[in-house]
Amino acid sequence: MSIALIFILPLIVTALLFVPFMVKSKKGLNVKKAIVANLCAFFAVLSLCIAVPMGVSAADEETASATSTSEAADSGLSDKAFAYIGAALAVGLGSLGCGIAVGKAAPAAIGAVSEDPSSFSKSLIFVALGEGVAIYGLLIAFLLIFQS
Numbered sequence: 001m002s003i004a005l006i007f008i009l010p011l012i013v014t015a016l017l018f019v020p021f022m023v024k025s026k027k028g029l030n031v032k033k034a035i036v037a038n039l040c041a042f043f044a045v046l047s048l049c050i051a052v053p054m055g056v057s058a059a060d061e062e063t064a065s066a067t068s069t070s071e072a073a074d075s076g077l078s079d080k081a082f083a084y085i086g087a088a089l090a091v092g093l094g095s096l097g098c099g100i101a102v103g104k105a106a107p108a109a110i111g112a113v114s115e116d117p118s119s120f121s122k123s124l125i126f127v128a129l130g131e132g133v134a135i136y137g138l139l140i141a142f143l144l145i146f147q148s
Helices: 002-017 031-051 061-066 069-075 079-115 117-145
Strands: none
8 A cells, every 4th residue: 555655646646747748739739628638637636635645644632642752753744844845846846937938038039139139138137037936936945944
């Protein structure tokens, strides 16, 4: 049972996260199908996370008060573990958003500068705004990790 939770469940969640990237039509990306696949993958991952709470014990108050603090810390995820997970999500999703933003803005900026060289500073601002998203994610990660 625990081997299935450790190895198979993350594979299922990862596969469900990549479902929206697999939806394509003959003419390219079909927006309606992509949105539906994205929503289905989101709710599938959400239902898996609700159905299989990993690291949570269902001990009653008497059992929890009888155990020592070291045993209680070993039985489930601590607050610091959730801080690390949140920091990883902040950096990872911030960097992903930054890559998408810069991937769309940089070619447009290059095209605008090639037509009108005086628009370089405006184009540079738009590209830098996309890169700022990753910096904000990194800042949130530092705040989560070094909180008291």
